[in-house]
Amino acid sequence: MSHVRSSTLVRGTVQGVGFRPFVYRLATSLGLTGSVRNSPRGVIIELEGEPDVISAFLDRLVADAPALARISSLQTSHLAPAGLTQFEIADSAPGAQPTALIPPDVGLCRDCAREIEDPADRRHGYPFTNCTNCGPRFSIVVGIPYDRPQTTMAAFRICPDCESEYRSPADRRFHAEPIACPACGPHLFFDGRPAPDGLQKAAQLLSQGKLLAIKGLGGYHLACDARNPAAVEALRARKGRGQKPFAVMVRDLEEAGRVAILSPASQALLTSPESPVVIAPARPQGGLAPGIAPRQATVGIMLPYTPLHRLLLRRSPPALVMTSGNLAEEPIVHGDREARARLGPIADHILSHNREIAVPCDDSVVRCDGDLVIPVRRARGYVPRPIAVDFDGPPVLAVGGHHKSTFCLLRGGEAILSQHIGDLDSLEVLEYFGAAIAHFERLFETKPDIVAHDLHPGYLSTQYAQSLTDVRLVPVQHHHAHVVSVMAELGLHGPVIGVSYDGTGYGADGTIWGGEVLVADRKDFRRACHLLPVPLPGGEAAIKHPTRIALGYLIASLGPAEVDRAAADFLPALTPAERRIVIRQVARNLNSPPASSMGRLFDAVGALLGASPVATYEGQPAMELEAMAADVRDRTDPYPYNVDAYTIDPGPMIRQIISDLGQGVERSAIAARFHGTVAAFTGDVCKRIRESGGPADVVLSGGVMQNARLLSLLLETLAENGLRPHVHGEVPPNDGGVSLGQAVIAAARSES
Numbered sequence: 001m002s003h004v005r006s007s008t009l010v011r012g013t014v015q016g017v018g019f020r021p022f023v024y025r026l027a028t029s030l031g032l033t034g035s036v037r038n039s040p041r042g043v044i045i046e047l048e049g050e051p052d053v054i055s056a057f058l059d060r061l062v063a064d065a066p067a068l069a070r071i072s073s074l075q076t077s078h079l080a081p082a083g084l085t086q087f088e089i090a091d092s093a094p095g096a097q098p099t100a101l102i103p104p105d106v107g108l109c110r111d112c113a114r115e116i117e118d119p120a121d122r123r124h125g126y127p128f129t130n131c132t133n134c135g136p137r138f139s140i141v142v143g144i145p146y147d148r149p150q151t152t153m154a155a156f157r158i159c160p161d162c163e164s165e166y167r168s169p170a171d172r173r174f175h176a177e178p179i180a181c182p183a184c185g186p187h188l189f190f191d192g193r194p195a196p197d198g199l200q201k202a203a204q205l206l207s208q209g210k211l212l213a214i215k216g217l218g219g220y221h222l223a224c225d226a227r228n229p230a231a232v233e234a235l236r237a238r239k240g241r242g243q244k245p246f247a248v249m250v251r252d253l254e255e256a257g258r259v260a261i262l263s264p265a266s267q268a269l270l271t272s273p274e275s276p277v278v279i280a281p282a283r284p285q286g287g288l289a290p291g292i293a294p295r296q297a298t299v300g301i302m303l304p305y306t307p308l309h310r311l312l313l314r315r316s317p318p319a320l321v322m323t324s325g326n327l328a329e330e331p332i333v334h335g336d337r338e339a340r341a342r343l344g345p346i347a348d349h350i351l352s353h354n355r356e357i358a359v360p361c362d363d364s365v366v367r368c369d370g371d372l373v374i375p376v377r378r379a380r381g382y383v384p385r386p387i388a389v390d391f392d393g394p395p396v397l398a399v400g401g402h403h404k405s406t407f408c409l410l411r412g413g414e415a416i417l418s419q420h421i422g423d424l425d426s427l428e429v430l431e432y433f434g435a436a437i438a439h440f441e442r443l444f445e446t447k448p449d450i451v452a453h454d455l456h457p458g459y460l461s462t463q464y465a466q467s468l469t470d471v472r473l474v475p476v477q478h479h480h481a482h483v484v485s486v487m488a489e490l491g492l493h494g495p496v497i498g499v500s501y502d503g504t505g506y507g508a509d510g511t512i513w514g515g516e517v518l519v520a521d522r523k524d525f526r527r528a529c530h531l532l533p534v535p536l537p538g539g540e541a542a543i544k545h546p547t548r549i550a551l552g553y554l555i556a557s558l559g560p561a562e563v564d565r566a567a568a569d570f571l572p573a574l575t576p577a578e579r580r581i582v583i584r585q586v587a588r589n590l591n592s593p594p595a596s597s598m599g600r601l602f603d604a605v606g607a608l609l610g611a612s613p614v615a616t617y618e619g620q621p622a623m624e625l626e627a628m629a630a631d632v633r634d635r636t637d638p639y640p641y642n643v644d645a646y647t648i649d650p651g652p653m654i655r656q657i658i659s660d661l662g663q664g665v666e667r668s669a670i671a672a673r674f675h676g677t678v679a680a681f682t683g684d685v686c687k688r689i690r691e692s693g694g695p696a697d698v699v700l701s702g703g704v705m706q707n708a709r710l711l712s713l714l715l716e717t718l719a720e721n722g723l724r725p726h727v728h729g730e731v732p733p734n735d736g737g738v739s740l741g742q743a744v745i746a747a748a749r750s751e752s
């Protein structure tokens, strides 16, 4: 019966996830005494009791840990017994890093879901139910430390029932800062008036085909019945959305399986605490309106992740469009007055509530095809969870790029990537961007004097960085940043071969890059090989007109007589007059900068195969091209191409595609063979680099890597060539990940 005392340091994601109350309940149930507290290094548990009971405790600590906790290590040391008589939750040790304490917003947990559906429970039907394991976090935080007075829940005076749950270590709501109930918490509003029956009203109107603005967790959505073609078209028209696919919230997993083909990986993502939108292969007879995702073979779905959404979807049609409440690529609307002003003209009615959103946060998006998981947008559920970076240098702020803008704070071995903000197109968005940076600097108590930015002088993010005073600026090349964003996430130091394929990035030589194979480490890179530049008629404006890009490719690949014939046959959207103008423009080198962009090659081939002649969203022709190939399962021989020491020339492929089109070869077959060709020449290039003494590790990044068909072909081809391919885990390959790469490059350079 000899008592011992021990101290265990628990590291990993163990703070702000209900870990201390869990430890308390476990220790007291086993009759152990001692304490648990947060420290800068992790959670410290002191235990006194019999040795075998302590070891049973440590086993169950790992086995039964809360859903959101991730234990990475346990380190136990022995102390002299002190005759402790109780177990207590001690105050945090000073100096605890505040990042660890601000968790991301968490999707509705099973226990809370059960309570809102239990007529005997006091939270029955209550749309703002939450607990230690779920509910709003990051989006309601106004300051630190993460306590109720520093959240937008401070406006609600806690009732005695909630107070006693909040104070009781045995309760699931012990120290659940946003704790609420119908007696004391937030309430629904409908068209600006308190409305206890707001959900019923909303559900009924949605069933009738109306458009609603609905305030959720990180902002407002615009919603309509996803099976009602007229409602979907009306939403598209009023929002000015072009043809960009809409995300759909479905009632439950069963309904999800009705509209999409779900793999075990996609089911796990849908039901995870992060609850992202999952882009999965669409079921052809799924019943959704065709306007949900025009010319796509995929559909983006999510499950209800708040009690409000869950209660709504039980009454409404089983599938609702839930698209970010904004115009085009602007930040998501989150303020109530702003919602009335900006969404009022779009929506027929507004369902809202009086819990203020402090930090807007869009839905996260992940693409999932079989086992392949591709992060597309990292926001709600993930942010501000830090990404561990094996580097302990001075703090850095990185301001990212232009599209799908994010920023990144790097300090003390952690990278804190901001949520998706949107395209930095206007001074309004830029102002919002600056305010978001200031908020993060406050929350994470860091004000870096090293600021990394893109090389592009015209980006508003670059201009923002240059407007800061008393900082050291570190310009970073766009594709190098893409490559290092993967390296940082996976802990690679390089050198690696970095395949960085995207639409546009400012090259080190001032030209437009985007089809780049680099040899890189965290500090520097060499441009080992790239796609042969072709003229981009009309410059960046050509991106909206993929037929002009295609014509540029025809001019670069065919003789003059053939160009005109091929354009007339396969680019019917271009009038003869437009053709002549573009041909002359390129011949005279007027505003036709050369671009080595892989995204543009996809645009060109997409246009030749009949993709929409006008791109209404970034990457549209490429996405349509991938969809064309969706039904082709077999791998075919690649088209011919030329690869030399420095460049990839797809000219022979373009000529063969024109010939195939002339002979009436199926477009799906051409599209599939095109994807195979890109994988083949990339494999060739990487193999050559490897054989001339280069590295065997290949990292894949850039927006083109959101193409699941290309990515899985690349993974196969590279492995067949004896190389080790690496892809992103949680950070998007598109420009949403650039700020992470920038930050790590700036930090690595500051080392020497």
Ligand SMILES: [Zn+2]
Residues within 6 Å of the ligand: 108, 109, 110, 111, 112, 113, 130, 131, 132, 133, 134, 135
């Ligand atoms: Zn819960």
Ligand SMILES: [Zn+2]
Residues within 6 Å of the ligand: 158, 159, 160, 161, 162, 163, 180, 181, 182, 183, 184, 185
């Ligand atoms: Zn209450």
